[in-house]
Amino acid sequence: MDKNQLKAILRSAWSLDEEIQSYKERIVVSRARAEKNTPHYGPQSGGGGDGKRMENDVISVVDEERYLLELIDKRQRELRKIIGYIELLPKSP
Secondary structure, X not given: OOHHHHHHHHHHHHHHHHHHHHHHHHHHHHHHHXXXXXXXXXXXXXXXXXXXXXXXXXXXXXXXXXXXXXXXHHHHHHHHHHHHHHHHOOOOO
């Protein structure tokens, strides 16, 4: 493993961390949007759209959380690789 390969792995882990933070923020916004929805129980339409806004918002949150977990798992694998390479370095006296 040369220095450039190690830098690439470190950049990849850092980039994954940035993407994870971004998705966490997106999930907060999506949850707020889903929680802001109010159900309409009357026989008339409650407004425009397909009537599935809350359902779509909840599905969006679930999809984003699923992708976030995949990113976290990928970052953990990258960090384990980095730790493995660090452990290969010679110990200084």
